Amino acid sequence: SAVISQKPSRDICQRGTSLTIQCQVDSQVTMMFWYRQQPGQSLTLIATANQGSEATYESGFVIDKFPISRPNLTFSTLTVSNMSPEDSSIYLCSAGTSWDEQFFGPGTRLTVL
């Protein structure tokens, strides 16, 4: 299994600003994903972070709002841009060496005022 860390663990941000969340894996992994989880809800996939190329976004999520980088096989960032209170959520990074199993980071709890 992979050990995944995220920074920051939580943040409170003002409307209109941007926040970049970092995800670090302790070993090289093929797949890295970014999810959002609203309180009491299940996981919503935002995008697949592709190493060396543009991320693949799910329906309802766009690059201008959630730019993602993945410069190598162990690291990725997600930026939440031009934030509004509706972006308040927990953002989770997950990673795995195959499509079939994913391990999650501890999450970033974001509050937008």
Next chain:
Amino acid sequence: QKEVEQNSGPLSVPEGAIASLNCTYSDRGSQSFFWYRQYSGKSPELIMSIYSNGDKEDGRFTAQLNKASQYVSLLIRDSQPSDSATYLCAVSGGSYIPTFGRGTSLIVHP
């Protein structure tokens, strides 16, 4: 659209009982099935995976898969208060990214 359905619960069972959690899915091509446990305020943790019809046991946990009926279940024997959490079912097929259900909240009371 691929769907994964779970009863949101809460499912309340007494300590020592068997907790039975169920999940149905819509895509007949699904090949991989996972159960995650998520404690309140924590991230999901993979506890079981199953790929073939039948039962798979790991300690107090048993995953059951019936592809013909398109359901997968998780049994927790000798339930403990520490098992109280939300259990997420996830399903994937081939190169598909797993689709998660909304989760079932389990409460094990002393």
